[in-house]
Amino acid sequence: MGTPSQNIHFIAIGGSIMHNLAIALKKKGHHVTGSDDEIFEPSKTRLSVNGLLPDKEGWDANRITTELDAVILGMHARENNPELKKAQELGLKIYSFPDYIYEQSIDKQRIVIAGSHGKTTITSIVMHVLKYYNRHFDYAVGARIAGFEDMVQLSDAPIIVIEGDEYLSSPIDRTPKFLKYHHHIGLISGVSWDHINVFPSEDEYVRQFDLFADATPKAGTLIYSEDDSLGTVIGSKEREDVVELPYKTHAHIIEDGVTYLTNGNENIPVKLFGKHNLQNISGAMEILKRIGISTDQFYLAIQSFKGADKRLELIGEKKGVSIYKDYAHAPSKVKATTLAVKEQYPARDLVACLELHTFSSLNKEFLSQYKGTMKYCNVPIVFYSPSTLEHKMMDAITKEDIKKSFGESNLNVFDDKEEMLNFIKSQKWENKNLLMMTSGTFNGLDYKALPDMLN
The missing domain is CATH 3.40.1190.10 (Mur-like, catalytic domain)
Structure with missing residues (x-):
């Protein structure tokens, strides 16, 4: 594209797509810096490998100077972000990712x-x-x-x-x-x-x-x-x-x-x-x-396409049991994903676990949209973390709220990861499949350990 090297700063560089844009721009020869108040894997390692990991977490208005040609602002930041405010004061060019x-x-x-x-x-x-x-x-x-x-x-x-x-x-x-x-x-x-x-x-x-x-x-x-x-x-x-x-x-x-x-x-x-x-x-x-x-x-x-990461991704098999993880979190995605696994393996029972993690899924007013979405599961499980609700500053929800909204009489609801895992372990794993659905992490669940947990 022939553009000269620029100085570009990312506010909220740790986002999934943001850190990839930062890496792409560095590979094009631009000087890239960034900041964020929390960076998770795999963003953290990928930024580190490419020499783009901020030396400390948090926001610092001193990072914003007139030497910057552009600032790219991620959704994780807030309107009162000190770096954003400084960029606005200096009249710097501020882009959103799509811009x-x-x-x-x-x-x-x-x-x-x-x-x-x-x-x-x-x-x-x-x-x-x-x-x-x-x-x-x-x-x-x-x-x-x-x-x-x-x-x-x-x-x-x-x-x-x-x-x-x-x-x-x-x-x-x-x-x-x-x-x-x-x-x-x-x-x-x-x-x-x-x-x-x-x-x-x-x-x-x-x-x-x-x-x-x-x-x-x-x-x-x-x-x-x-x-x-x-x-x-x-x-x-x-x-x-x-x-x-x-x-x-x-x-x-x-x-x-x-x-x-x-x-x-x-x-x-x-x-x-x-x-x-x-x-x-x-x-x-x-x-x-x-x-x-x-x-x-x-x-x-x-024929050689294996699928995108976390989209009905096969993460393990053991004694005729297939274990999948999927990014499904919205009601339509949950219903489509559970039906897909059930139709692909009609002779196997389906144990499916959904984590409520997004703003929508944890909203008491929106929960009713999930009614009937897990009807294709033989053993439906819903997990949510009270700490996620607190972090997102949302009103509390209860297990009864969830059971009523999903409308499944056999729904199992957990707010503790270990209790959920113990329940999964207790199943008789013969002629069954396991499906884990979330846009989060199930509080840091180690997916690779799942096959060895199943008896």
Whole structure:
């Protein structure tokens, strides 16, 4: 891109996508610094390896000087952050993450994948296939993907593939991230109310996706899942000179625990499974067809795709028991993920454990949205940490609140990690699978130890 080296400071550098952008910019030759009041793994190690780990945690306004060319502000910071205040006082250029990505890709074809669920997997599939055929492209994605060292790349590539999040751009910019990218090709995988702390009503949440669809430019493309009712209402609305492409669950069969895509008389084995992932595959294929990847090329490349990190990730097997972890936390994701495992292994009972960790999932008013989401589990478990509620400064909830909201008579609720693990250990692990779902950590659960816990 030919830009000279700049001095760039990250406020809240420890975020999942923020630290990856910091690493990408350092690799481009920029001088990068950062700060944060808490940094967790794997961000901490990756920042350290790349020489970007702050020498101390916390905020320090003295880090902000007139020598900085840009400040990139992460969502973890607050409006009264002392470093932000200093940058504002000095009149420095302050970017949100999406603002910066857009500026760096203004001359590229921008492909943005949006949706309440599935966007990470669709973005990851598109990236995998493009890399398989040695296409030159940039990207920004919210999860680690096999074959990619980082989650952000900025170069002189002609296209960029972006996972488009509907969450706010920064503490001082309440615009949803995906509206900042100004897509040429946009995809909506599905719409299901989330982020109640930002979008207090379903109508307000859905409206953001309508705005995203309406932002598709003339001669642009809008792709949407016709298996999703809200996505279809939004995607099928007539827009002048916009190509609208619906997709649906890919035709498939399941044999001996393996999912095959069917294409005429051909059966193509894939490592993904579940109806939602078969929809994701179709969505990714539609994007790739728009940028020159044929159907035959797609079917060849998809066979080696192992999935994005923490998305129905197989973490162990023992004596016929498969253990999966998944990033599922919103109601629609929980229901889709549990159904996927149950359909893939219909002869096995499913023990599924969900951690309530997000602002929405821990909100007493939102909990009712989880009603019926664990009906496919033989042994449903919900875990929450009172300390997480305190840290997020939220009202307390009780086990009875959770049981009433989920509506499952056999639901097991725990607020102590060891009690939860003892309950899991006590199960008779014959002809069963274990599924762990969270956007958190289950209070530092060691997933690698799970297989040895099962009798």
